[in-house]
Amino acid sequence: MTVDGGALLFNDEKIFLRQRQQLTTTARGLVRAYNFMGYQAVGIARQDLGGGLDFLREIQKESDFPWLSANLVGKKDHKPIFSPGVVIEQGRLKIALLGLTGDGADTLFTAKDNAVILPWPQVLADLLPGFAAQADFVILLSNLPFDQNKKIATLFPQIHLIIQAGVATANIAPQLINNTLITQTEKQGKHIGLLKANWNREMKKWDTEPNKELLGLKKELDKLTWQLARYRKKGDPEEVFKDKANTLAAYHQMLRQEEALRQAIAGLSHNPTIEAKSNEEPSTYQGRFLAMEKEVPDHPEVLAIVNATTKEANAINKNIFASQDEATPPPYLGSATCLPCHEKQGKKWQKSKHARAYETLIAKNQQFNPQCIPCHITVDPELADIGKAELKKELLMVSCESCHGSGAGHVQSPQDNKLTMPDETICHNCHTPDHDDDFKFKRDLDFLQCGS
Amino acid sequence: MRRAVIIMLMTWAQFFGFWPAHLAQAETGQLSIFYSNDVRGETEPCG
Numbered sequence: 001m002t003v004d005g006g007a008l009l010f011n012d013e014k015i016f017l018r019q020r021q022q023l024t025t026t027a028r029g030l031v032r033a034y035n036f037m038g039y040q041a042v043g044i045a046r047q048d049l050g051g052g053l054d055f056l057r058e059i060q061k062e063s064d065f066p067w068l069s070a071n072l073v074g075k076k077d078h079k080p081i082f083s084p085g086v087v088i089e090q091g092r093l094k095i096a097l098l099g100l101t102g103d104g105a106d107t108l109f110t111a112k113d114n115a116v117i118l119p120w121p122q123v124l125a126d127l128l129p130g131f132a133a134q135a136d137f138v139i140l141l142s143n144l145p146f147d148q149n150k151k152i153a154t155l156f157p158q159i160h161l162i163i164q165a166g167v168a169t170a171n172i173a174p175q176l177i178n179n180t181l182i183t184q185t186e187k188q189g190k191h192i193g194l195l196k197a198n199w200n201r202e203m204k205k206w207d208t209e210p211n212k213e214l215l216g217l218k219k220e221l222d223k224l225t226w227q228l229a230r231y232r233k234k235g236d237p238e239e240v241f242k243d244k245a246n247t248l249a250a251y252h253q254m255l256r257q258e259e260a261l262r263q264a265i266a267g268l269s270h271n272p273t274i275e276a277k278s279n280e281e282p283s284t285y286q287g288r289f290l291a292m293e294k295e296v297p298d299h300p301e302v303l304a305i306v307n308a309t310t311k312e313a314n315a316i317n318k319n320i321f322a323s324q325d326e327a328t329p330p331p332y333l334g335s336a337t338c339l340p341c342h343e344k345q346g347k348k349w350q351k352s353k354h355a356r357a358y359e360t361l362i363a364k365n366q367q368f369n370p371q372c373i374p375c376h377i378t379v380d381p382e383l384a385d386i387g388k389a390e391l392k393k394e395l396l397m398v399s400c401e402s403c404h405g406s407g408a409g410h411v412q413s414p415q416d417n418k419l420t421m422p423d424e425t426i427c428h429n430c431h432t433p434d435h436d437d438d439f440k441f442k443r444d445l446d447f448l449q450c451g452s
Numbered sequence: 453m454r455r456a457v458i459i460m461l462m463t464w465a466q467f468f469g470f471w472p473a474h475l476a477q478a479e480t481g482q483l484s485i486f487y488s489n490d491v492r493g494e495t496e497p498c499g
Contacts, residue, residue: 005489030491047492093483137483165489189491197483283481361498372498435498 005165006043010050029309043099043141044069045166068099096135102143132158136201153180174287191289207282317368334394354398375430
């Protein structure tokens with residue numbers, strides 16, 4: 001099954017009015033992609049309320065999956081505004097899913113919303129028994145921080161898995177607290193979590209004492225399998241090493257070890273064929289994080305949704321720029337003014353990616369995205385509000401003044417207005433871990449090669 | 453600086469590399485749960 005803990009639609013629980021059209025467009029694109037991928041439930045995190053309660057109601061209508069929150073309720077009647085939870089059949093197991101939105105909701109709703117977020121203890125005490133009675137396995141999609149989820153795990157052992165969302169940034173491998181696993185994936189969709197469980201629906205207990213001897217043997221077998229694969233890399237070892245008696249003898253020895261290990265593992269395993277659990281055995285699990293590397297192939301239909309959404313959002317931003325009045329022109333001159341005097345540095349810079357920084361936005365249909373532009377043109381990257389005036393042709397690149405500051409005074413009187421020689425700090429304005437997790441100042445300065 | 457807020461659809465498109473595993477599941481007491489959270493963020497899709 002496939003679920004999402006939440007914090008899907010927006011990064012923040014409040015979005016700026018100017019960005020609203022773009023961000024709601026991309027949020028709708030995400031929902032289309034999730035519909036296509038067959039998501040079965042998504043939790044409502046505070047961030048998902050960034051477009052307002054009415055927007056989330058619209059999104060629910062467009063979603064093929066339920067948005068879950070047990071504690072997002074009407075202010076007066078305390079009835080859930082969205083589904084508090086669902087029960088889904090997976091094979092022969094019935095899985096209950098519930099959602100909890102992070103509390104402290106005073107700033108989230110307007111008076112018209114007439115909504116409130118209730119504290120979790122009472123909500124879970126009221127709802128959980130009903131869901132637990134219908135299901136073999138209970139999952140909570142939680143927008144609460146880890147310490148709160150630990151308390152939930154301590155108080156409500158009927159919950160078997162908590163998927164945390166919107167409160168931390170790194171992968172958290174499944175941690176067993178009482179009878180509940182708590183886990184979450186890293187932000188930005190860099191990983192997908194995969195929990196494989198061998199669930200005993202009668203006992204409903206995680207195994208708290210995994211067999212250490214068995215784990216050790218499996219580790220040894222993994223190592224041996226890897227070594228054997230190396231022997232087989234160039235073909236059948238019996239052929240490849242037929243003239244190397246010692247090597248072949250070592251290979252045969254490893255084969256015997258492999259067989260012995262397999263037998264030992266089979267002997268120790270309660271459940272060597274990974275069949276369904278018997279009534280007396282606690283349940284086991286394996287957790288993995290699957291890295292979404294670039295090598296993982298795109299699905300053409302999802303890619304089409306991505307491209308259509310990006311194009312639509314870019315067109316919205318283009319219209320916003322077009323409707324603006326010309327503001328005060330920026331104090332930047334562009335590289336053409338610098339190059340006649342700084343020819344050597346200019347020639348090196350022209351070969352760098354900085355010189356083509358805006359072209360990369362065009363290639364990705366992001367050239368009007370105000371959230372991308374500051375790091376792709378010659379402008380103060382701290383500038384909060386990029387406008388039409390900044391999109392002048394001579395500034396559509398990351399050029400000399402991006403790092404050295406405005407050359408307006410320098411070009412009038414170079415000796416009196418020497419420009420700053422930037423240090424690493426300025427690079428980190430744009431090369432943040434979120435945008436460029438492989439940035440290394442010394443190495444990458446060589447690529448820039450402007451000699452600064 | 454104001455950082456970019458970007459959808460991670462490009463990354464999500466890659467998700468399908470694992471899809472067949474999702475379909476083959478749970479005939480016995482076995483359960484495979486793919487899960488995600490916080491998929492939005494500030495990262496490379498700008499360019």
